[in-house]
Structures are given as C-alpha cells and as structure tokens.
Amino acid sequence: MTQATLIDGKAIAASVREEIGRRAQELQAATGKRPGLAVVLVGEDPASQVYVRSKDRTANELGFHSVKHTLPADTAEADLLALIETLNTDPDIHGILVQLPLPGHIDESKVLRLIRPEKDVDGFHPVNVGLLNAGERDHALVPCTPHGSLILLKRTLGADLSGKTAVVVGRSNIVGKPMASLLLAESCTVTIAHSRTRNLPDVIRAADIVVAAVGRPEMIRGEWIGKGATVIDVGINRLPAPELGEGKTRLVGDVAFDECLDHVGAITPVPGGVGPMTIVMLMANTLTAARRQLGLPEDKPIF
Numbered sequence: 060m061t062q063a064t065l066i067d068g069k070a071i072a073a074s075v076r077e078e079i080g081r082r083a084q085e086l087q088a089a090t091g092k093r094p095g096l097a098v099v100l101v102g103e104d105p106a107s108q109v110y111v112r113s114k115d116r117t118a119n120e121l122g123f124h125s126v127k128h129t130l131p132a133d134t135a136e137a138d139l140l141a142l143i144e145t146l147n148t149d150p151d152i153h154g155i156l157v158q159l160p161l162p163g164h165i166d167e168s169k170v171l172r173l174i175r176p177e178k179d180v181d182g183f184h185p186v187n188v189g190l191l192n193a194g195e196r197d198h199a200l201v202p203c204t205p206h207g208s209l210i211l212l213k214r215t216l217g218a219d220l221s222g223k224t225a226v227v228v229g230r231s232n233i234v235g236k237p238m239a240s241l242l243l244a245e246s247c248t249v250t251i252a253h254s255r256t257r258n259l260p261d262v263i264r265a266a267d268i269v270v271a272a273v274g275r276p277e278m279i280r281g282e283w284i285g286k287g288a289t290v291i292d293v294g295i296n297r298l299p300a301p302e303l304g305e306g307k308t309r310l311v312g313d314v315a316f317d318e319c320l321d322h323v324g325a326i327t328p329v330p331g332g333v334g335p336m337t338i339v340m341l342m343a344n345t346l347t348a349a350r351r352q353l354g355l356p357e358d359k360p361i362f
C-alpha cells in the first residue's frame with residue numbers, strides 16, 4: 060500500500076523557473092540589463108557535458124546573457140585561473156560557475172577561491188560559506204542543490220519548519236554541510252550523520268526530515284526511516300541495467316525508494332526530484348547576483 064506523497068521536483072522547478080523568468084524580464088525592463096552567466100567546463104566528462112548544456116540552454120531560454128567556455132581536459136591550471144580573472148572583471152557577467160569535478164591536476168579549492176564572492180553563483184567561495192554559517196543567508200549566495208532541496212521541503216511541509224528534527228546523511232561541502240546550515244537557520248534540530256556515525260538506522264529513524272546525500276546507491280533502507288517522515292534524496296547514482304538492454308543504465312538515489320512508499324509521509328523520486336531544482340536555483344542565484352551588482356534592492360526570497 061502506498062501512502063507516501065511523491066514530491067514532484069520537475070513541477071516545482073517549472074514553477075520556480077517561471078517566477079525567475081518574470082523577474083528577469085522586470086529587471087531588463089527597468090535597467091536594460093540581462094543577468095549574465097558564464098559556465099566553464101574543463102574536460103569531457105559526459106554527465107558534466109549534459110549538465111553544462113542544460114545550464115546554458117536554461118539561461119538562454121530565460122533571456123539571460125549566457126556564455127559557455129569549454130576547455131580541454133589537459134588545460135593548465137594557470138590558464139583556467141586566467142579565464143576566471145577575465146570573467147571576474149567582465150561587467151556583463153554577474154555569475155561564474157565552474158563545473159565540478161575538475162580534472163585531477165587542477166586544485167579545485169584554488170579555482171573556487173578565485174571567483175569573486177559576488178559572482179560565485181555556486182555559493183562555494185569561503186565568503187559565501189561563512190555568511191551562510193553565520194546566519195547571514197540573505198547576504199550570501201547559497202549552493203544550488205541544498206537551496207533547491209529546502210524549497211522542496213517547504214512546498215511539501217509548509218514554510219515553517221521550526222522545531223522539526225532533521226538528519227542530513229553526508230557531510231560534503233556541496234550538499235551536506237550547507238543543507239545542515241539552511242535547516243539550522245530554519246530552526247530545525249539538525250544532526251549531520253556520515254559513514255562513521257554509530258547506530259545510523261536509529262539516528263535516521265528519529266528524524267522528521269531525512270536528507271540523503273551520501274552518493275551510495277540505495278544505502279539508506281526503508282526500515283531505517285520513520286513513519287510519516289519527509290525524505291529528500293539528493294543521490295544520483297547510475298547503475299548498469301542489463302534488463303533494459305545491453306549497455307543500458309538506470310538512475311537510483313541514496314534511498315531504497317520502493318521500501319519507503321508504504322510508511323513515509325513524502326519522498327522525492329530519482330530522477331525527477333532534487334536534480335531539476337539544481338539548475339533552476341543556479342538561475343535564481345544568477346538573478347540575485349545581477350541585482351546586487353546593479354545596485355538594486357533584494358527581491359523577495361523564492362519559496
């Protein structure tokens with residue numbers, strides 16, 4: 060018996076995208092300027108190529124100024140840094156995104172630290188990380204995947220999450236840590252769990268909200284999740300699927316989805332849950348960055 064509500068990330072992303080399109084048009088009507096986004100891809104990772112194409116296409120569809128830089132896998136770190144310096148001073152570019160992962164010979168942290176914090180639409184620069192952790196979220200640029208996950212939670216549970224217990228499984232800089240900061244700022248009681256957490260099933264079972272971001276296919280079993288909990292599955296794991304044909308693959312999350320359906324309150328599917336929110340929140344951040352750089356007041360937050 061299915062009792063869980065499916066959280067439709069595609070539909071929610073579409074409604075957020077519409078709102079961003081409206082706001083971008085207002086910006087252009089008021090200032091003659093379009094939000095400008097530069098996306099940088101180094102190498103030929105097939106998934107990264109898909110994501111970068113999708114970012115560029117979405118930006119164009121929303122009427123943004125969009126520039127895509129595709130560099131070969133053996134690009135010298137110094138050349139990538141020089142490109143970022145150029146984008147940092149380009150007045151038509153309000154947001155810079157370097158697609159991750161970068162090839163192994165490039166120091167990722169050095170690259171991310173060079174992006175001007177006000178153009179850091181990924182929210183990975185230490186200034187933006189610090190603002191978020193200091194409770195100054197309204198002055199930061201917030202990482203796209205956790206920000207999108209928070210919107211999914213609010214659309215499902217209502218705007219007030221205060222007092223809820225939340226477990227974030229995974230402690231990455233891209234998802235786990237910023238997700239925990241966002242939930243703390245919403246006055247949730249937050250636990251960050253990880254591979255060395257003792258009694259992980261019991262820790263997860265006690266939570267009203269479970270955010271899974273470990274990058275291990277279906278590691279979190281249905282019986283680990285409490286009755287009525289809300290589950291946000293950030294994992295996108297590609298597994299071989301010979302049953303679909305030779306060489307075919309299928310996507311699964313970090314949560315064993317089917318095992319949850321008879322007892323959780325709501326859950327995001329994979330695909331079609333958190334993923335679509337990531338790109339739309341990049342557009343939201345680019346618009347926010349453009350407004351700030353043009354000296355305009357903040358728009359109201361998107362929820």
Ligand SMILES: Nc1nc2c(c(=O)[nH]1)N[C@@H](CN(C=O)c1ccc(C(=O)N[C@@H](CCC(=O)O)C(=O)O)cc1)CN2
Pocket residue numbers: 110156157158159160181203204295310329330331332333334335336337338
């Ligand atoms: N600089 C960054 N690099 C990476 C980020 C990021 O936020 N900034 N996140 C991920 C990749 N990513 C965006 O870059 C991303 C991942 C997944 C999706 C998505 O829509 N997924 C779909 C399924 C797509 C498929 O079939 O493969 C879904 O879940 O429904 C969008 C963006 C790592 N790098």
